[in-house]
Amino acid sequence: MAFDFWAACCGFIYSLDVATSMIQSGRYKKIILIGADKMSSATDYKDRSTCPLFGDGAGAVLLEAAEDTEYGLRDSYLRTDGIGLPFLHMKAGGSVSPASHFTVDHRMHFTYQEGRTVFRYAVTNMSADSALIAERNGLTKDNIQWIIPHQANMRIIEAVAKRLELPMEKVMVNIEHFGNTSAATIPLALWEYEPKLRKGDNMIMTAFGAGFVHGANFVRWAYDGC
Secondary structure, eight states, rough: OOOOOOOGGHHHHHHHHEEEEEETSSSEEEEEEEEEEEEEGGTTOOOOTTTTBBBBBEEEEEEEOSSSSSSEEEEEEEEEEEGGGEEEESSSSSSSSSOOOHHHHHTSSSSSEOOOHHHHHHHHHHHHHHHHHHHHTOOTTTTTEEEEEOOSOOHHHHHHHHHHOOOGGBOOHHHHHOBBGGGGGHHHHHHGGGGGTTTTEEEEEEEEEEETEEEEEEEOSSOOOO
């Protein structure tokens, strides 16, 4: 079977938790988890404040049960806060406002963002979520090998690293050549940095997106990168 799971820029970290639970149930042995978004189809290229930010992308991971249960997804903290609806959304296209001549003529099928407000909430929530995951799993700057933040904004990424007291050498960053690819940013970063990963590496993934949705995962890497 295959199905879509929509959680905006948090799509990958939300789906990772769901897929892990499916494997832990014993009913599924292997799951391919794909984070993908075609942001160009929802970008208003007349809006110069948002159109340079986004890119199209996709990344995939294969999940399966580890022989040693200390590896893999260890913990998740996932939250949704509807306060973000006015600040980051698409005005039309869903069941609340189906597509029509009016919505198309009034350019309502594009991503709308109030950048300063979104930035403030993203910094606060991604930093707090990562710190919470670290605290409840005994993770510190000394035993965290990697932080994998959603690639939305370099200043947000730097703020998350600062909150965890981690040098930028421990932060996966690819925004400079992919942009914000929404649900694809984290799996693309994993793909790019995979040769550097080692079995037992502790990593925190964190993301923030429309709505608002936000959260963090703690993953212990299960093999040496090639």
